[in-house]
Amino acid sequence: MVAQLVESKPIAKPSAFLDFWKTFSKNKMAVVGLVMLVAIILVAMFAEQIAPYDVTTSANITSRDIYRPPSAEHWFGTDDAGKDVFSNFLFGARISLTVGFFAAFISIFIGGIMGIVAGFYGGRVENLLMRFTDIMLVIPDLPLLVVIVAMTRPKLINIIFVIGLLGWTTTSRIVRSQTLAVKSRKFVLRARAIGAGNMHIIRHHILPLVMPLLVVNAILVISLAILNESTLAFLGLGDPTALSWGQMLNFAFGRGAMSAGAWWALVVPGLGIVWVVLALTLLGHGLEQVLNPRLETHHLMPGRPVVQTDAGGVSTHSIAGKPVLLEVQNLSIDYVTEGKPPAHAVEDVSFSLHEGELMGLVGESGCGKTTLMLGLLRLLPAAGQVVGGKVYFMGKDVTAMSEQELLDVRWDGISIIFQGAMNALNPVRTVGDQIREAIIKHVAILPGDKVDDRVVELLDLVGIAADHKEHFPHQYSGGMRQRAMIAMALACNPQVVIADEPTTALDVMIQAQILELLDTLRQRLGLSIIFVTHDLGVVAEMCDSVLVMYGGVTAEYSDVDTIYNSPRHPYTQELLKAFPDLSNPEKRLASIPGYPPRLDALPAGCRFAPRCPLAFERCHVEQPALHSLNGGHVASCHLLENLA
């Protein structure tokens, strides 16, 4: 669904512009930049009306008027020719802006056409055009500009053309890559399939999507053109009859403003350039943020403080006399976004994990499983916040730990096997190095070769030959990376390992290998494992207990036999129906219609009610409590109220 929405062709309606304007006007940088730009353009347009002096005539100017400091008559003093700097500044704005805009127009035109042609037609044309672009990109443009302008007549029109003809390289590259990206989108392929011509596709499908990027790029190109023009003028290569800001600086610098102490003749025109370029830069930067929003959050941002709530102490009950390692009591986690109500990602979840126990954590994507696991170690993203409940690890309250205590528990006490080990391993460090790092961090001082021995031992444990130790992650296959991740998780002999969907994105054979490996390791090392998965078959085969989550809450929690043989929550029942039963291969698989609720739009009553085949009125208005059934079996469903 979402994919389709993105793929459908955006139609430029007036409302689209209004939407854009709305987000645009919220971006302070872009607005300030635009206001600054409009202001200076107005000044340039109405220079005649604003200017206090006529700059075209030298009448009434005497040698005493040269380099007069700012006064009531001349706000910004006078220049080397005794003329009013302020008036010159106003007319200079006109020339600088004209050169900038016209030259940029030429550049954008050339670069845009080259980029679209290269990206759209591909093949040899693209190769040739892009090679040429690459060459022109490498040749330093200012020296080339200087050479060409020096050898032609310094007329304003020449300068505009030379700057324009040399400034297209970035545009061409950006437009080409955007065209390439757009070209293979579905609506373009569709248009082609129904016989639309190349020009039609370019005009109606590609241009609209290239345009936003082109506008941002144009702003950069304009500012570069203005800077180039003023530099050329300053170097003495400007049109002597067109007094641009650069030319004003050239005259002042070359004609003794410095020794005369006439700072105003040097400062004022420069500030004009800074004003325009800064306006364009702010506008461009802001526009890019509007068109291409980035979250700008990352894993090292300080997390939100844990909200401490009253909760009981460590419960000491144990199954088969084994001590409890990890005890989670009524844990609730919110995602907090400014200006929006908090999203309850995890609510009131409790479970306990005993020594040597393997617990399955089951639920569809988006049910809060990963959030819950990250919450255990307080590894939540910046927006995540523990808003209630307790996590006890070996009797110690993780939610109340200091930063230093946390660092010690992480990996040494509880480690995590992340899903998708390609991204979970650092691409520019060798696998062995990354395992070594964990050992050095947590295991009391070991001599270097002992650490290496341990790394080899760990890799051997997961079936990776020692000579792969110094290889980089991209040299590993998918299965090997996942096994390396497991080796890394075991590096410090943790009591608890969290395996967060360790086998997604792997093929079935490798999945089986990884699972077998985990199970063997558990038996050999006496690990406790929390196994996060979609795969009920794996759960049935390996786990001791199962926690089923739905929409951030516990649906059902019990030992594995109870879950499979007498599931009480409709969600668990539906999940099991969707899972093939080997003893009854003829049975039809029934998937659950619909999707799990979005965190920002949770239903008022039971979160499963909209998809529940057994739902009745009360389910839609009242959230069910967790009902305890016999033998530690809990489930949250109104239907169980009378049974409990």
Next chain:
Amino acid sequence: MKRQQYLLKKISWAVFTIAFVLVLNFFLFRILPGDPARSGIHDPRLKRDAIEAIRVRYGLDKPVINCIEKVNPVEFGSCAVNPLDTQFFIYVTNLFKGEMGISYHTNRPVAEILVERIWNTILLIGAGQILAIIFGVIFGIVAAWKARTTIDYVALLSSLLAWSLPTFWLGIILLFWGSTHGLPIGGKATPGMSSLPWTDRWVDIFRHMLLPTLTYTIVFMGEYMLIMRSSLLDVLSEDYILTAKAKGLSTFQILKDHALKNAMLPLVTVMAINLGFTVAGALQIETVFSWPGLGGAIFESVNRRDFPVLQGTFLLIAVSVILANLIADLTYSYLDPRVQAES
């Protein structure tokens, strides 16, 4: 094997680009009007033998190139011409011999002038670039780490402002300020210092370098900061940073061991692409501070219409930038283990 192919590809590309620049440099100075030697021979006041002497001296008596008869309005040689006896061939062979012509202004060989000056430019660019990178990277790290705080916004705005400053204007302002605070107003050394011990001479050069280097640092620091910030933000939201955090590494350890190298990689590419801007910056700074480098040479030769020097300087700058680009590419391939796998 893959690595060798990669190196070969990059090197041959650089050679091709240099060849392009050689040709461009040759024809630019022949097609565009403005060379005094070329326009001078049309001066009606000159006697025939004077014209002939100029033509022989600057090699204008030879055909420009063989096989292209005429491209309006420039006349070239016909195919009958011996290719070894054309201006283009002589230009190329001279270049390989390190001869770039003779300055109109000083009558000294261009190559000699350039060798003298390139070291000054390298000194200036080197110092400025190193400082700009160091400060840019440090501020970029702080801004990314403290993303969306006041520190970040201040750093972001000041780097945008620094980017918007015309280099030459910042130079002028600093020069103005420096000249009222006892700093030298230009050049590389105070005249008459050559008899002093080398420590004094270096102190003198250092004092002369202070303002140009400061200008350079301010102008380029902003951009490095922006790139470092955005690159580090990307890296810090990667999964492997979460892994590192889960491993119990401290913020400092994560930044140092997992984020920095990864985030610095794009910086190497950007530095390479920026070399053109670097040269442009040097050109402006050397002009403002009368620094005797290549940029200064361009400025002076333009004002003196000293085209052999202009041509030689442009060629040297372009080739240096291409080579520096090549070095950056090769460095990148050593730094990032993934490059060998992809290419």
